Amino acid sequence: MTLVNSIFTWLMKKRIHQIELFIKYPIEVQQEWFRSLTADARETEWGRKFDYKSIHNYQTFQERVPIQTYESLHPYIERMIAGETNILWHSDIKWFAKSSGTTNNRSKFIPVSPESLEECHFKGGKDLITLYCHNNAQTKIFTGKSLVLGGSHQINQLHPDTFYGDLSAVIIKNLPIWAEFHRTPDLSIALMENYEEKIEKMAEATKNVNVTNIAGVPTWTILLARKILEITGEKNLLAIWPNLELYTHGGVSFNPYQEQFNNLIPSSTIHYIETYNASEGFFGIQDRNHANDLLLMLDYGIFYEFIPLEQIQQENPKAITLDDVEIGKNYALVISTNGGLWRYLIGDTIRFTSTNPYRIQITGRTKHFINAFGEELIIENAENALKIACKHTQANITDYTACPIYFDNKQGGGHEWVIEFEKEPNDMELFTYFLDETLKKINSDYEAKRFKDLALRKPIIHKAPPQTFYNWMKKRNKLGGQHKVPRLANDRSYVEEILKMIL
Numbered sequence: 001m002t003l004v005n006s007i008f009t010w011l012m013k014k015r016i017h018q019i020e021l022f023i024k025y026p027i028e029v030q031q032e033w034f035r036s037l038t039a040d041a042r043e044t045e046w047g048r049k050f051d052y053k054s055i056h057n058y059q060t061f062q063e064r065v066p067i068q069t070y071e072s073l074h075p076y077i078e079r080m081i082a083g084e085t086n087i088l089w090h091s092d093i094k095w096f097a098k099s100s101g102t103t104n105n106r107s108k109f110i111p112v113s114p115e116s117l118e119e120c121h122f123k124g125g126k127d128l129i130t131l132y133c134h135n136n137a138q139t140k141i142f143t144g145k146s147l148v149l150g151g152s153h154q155i156n157q158l159h160p161d162t163f164y165g166d167l168s169a170v171i172i173k174n175l176p177i178w179a180e181f182h183r184t185p186d187l188s189i190a191l192m193e194n195y196e197e198k199i200e201k202m203a204e205a206t207k208n209v210n211v212t213n214i215a216g217v218p219t220w221t222i223l224l225a226r227k228i229l230e231i232t233g234e235k236n237l238l239a240i241w242p243n244l245e246l247y248t249h250g251g252v253s254f255n256p257y258q259e260q261f262n263n264l265i266p267s268s269t270i271h272y273i274e275t276y277n278a279s280e281g282f283f284g285i286q287d288r289n290h291a292n293d294l295l296l297m298l299d300y301g302i303f304y305e306f307i308p309l310e311q312i313q314q315e316n317p318k319a320i321t322l323d324d325v326e327i328g329k330n331y332a333l334v335i336s337t338n339g340g341l342w343r344y345l346i347g348d349t350i351r352f353t354s355t356n357p358y359r360i361q362i363t364g365r366t367k368h369f370i371n372a373f374g375e376e377l378i379i380e381n382a383e384n385a386l387k388i389a390c391k392h393t394q395a396n397i398t399d400y401t402a403c404p405i406y407f408d409n410k411q412g413g414g415h416e417w418v419i420e421f422e423k424e425p426n427d428m429e430l431f432t433y434f435l436d437e438t439l440k441k442i443n444s445d446y447e448a449k450r451f452k453d454l455a456l457r458k459p460i461i462h463k464a465p466p467q468t469f470y471n472w473m474k475k476r477n478k479l480g481g482q483h484k485v486p487r488l489a490n491d492r493s494y495v496e497e498i499l500k501m502i503l
Helices: 002-024 026-040 045-049 058-064 070-081 114-135 167-174 195-206 218-232 255-264 379-393 428-442 444-453 468-475 493-502
Strands: 095-099 108-112 145-148 153-155 163-165 211-215 246-249 271-278 281-285 294-296 302-308 330-337 344-355 358-365 396-405 414-423 460-464
Touching: 002 026, 002 114, 026 058, 026 302, 026 330, 070 095, 070 108, 095 167, 108 114, 108 167, 114 167, 114 271, 114 281, 163 167, 195 218, 218 246, 218 255, 218 396, 255 379, 255 396, 271 294, 281 330, 358 379, 379 396, 379 428, 396 468, 396 493, 414 468, 414 493, 428 444, 428 460, 460 493, 468 493
Parallel strands: 095 163, 145 211, 211 246, 246 271, 414 460
Antiparallel strands: 095 108, 153 163, 271 281, 281 294, 294 358, 302 330, 330 344, 344 358, 396 414
């Protein structure tokens, strides 16, 4: 164990030095990746189409290659799934990360090249541990196992050598042998497709294991924790895993779940670290203890561009590079990657909290917002307002979604919320009041539309019974893995589906 720790320590110190270099020279590192990516793709079908050989600077790249969405790249990806090579990227791509397709109901299959797997996803996981250990010298994380609550994997029947699964499952399936010694449970359980059976078996398999760290989406982690507590009869996770010191989360805001985790892990020394790890790439890591922003990782084979959010609805929005971003402004994220995604609009919105180094916060989705009346309500607004409302009414939220109420002949518009509480507010009217008032304070457009109820009336909130969102996701065949409840929508389809279940 001493030898293993010495090797890890040497590798981590080396990597910390490399991270410090891209922090010191961010623009140069990004320019280098731009040149490398476009050079590597010159002889691909995509590279020949846009004549990458004659692209020598970003301006030409920006002028020649249009902004892409999944829909525009889908015909190329389908051919790659069927086994064609050298289409978007030069190396053979055998794996595809199945994304939940939160911008619409269709699943997306994101190509995962050997380079993106090794230089991006694996590197991100190793950097997470490196930064954690660098910040917490007394850690004992390597004395036990890592519990990863991942997705499922299966063979894509369109081609015998092509595979797909949730990103977490793709990563687990391709981990080096040495990494298997540090994770739990066994692959036969970790990659199960039936999520209800999987939770049961994971609980049984891990209840007697020395788990020192957990990684997973908060919703599904809470379900697993509750199952383990039910089986063991214990009151909290520390009674089962006394050496638990780290929980890594991402994918959704952690704010609504913080109080539940405080009850599940009643410890002042537990560390919570957020990551920004999507099917398309690993983008950010919370690199400081008790911070609320993420270090943008600049040497993972990704070239970044940013579209100011106010331009996102324009026919030809203009993207900017890292050296032109402003602190406090919302941007839609655009990426070109070593997995063959080119000027790809990922669908997430971010805001820079710092430009030295470049640190970000995730603020929402480009298509997950409510803007039916010009109120421009984004997920970050909703999360902050719900947090304040919960604080004032001693409530805890399990899940929620919201949509607009459109004008009719009798009354104005508004917002309709469906909220499932773990602990209900002590005063529902007061909860609604603080939700509404906080939204007014943090969103001037919302406040203007709420003035004298001219365009927006007070929010309507429906309390959903326990397990409502779980049953709804199950009905939609979106349990587990990276599937997430859509928080805000500009149409009423999600809310009306749920209301039919509970009213």
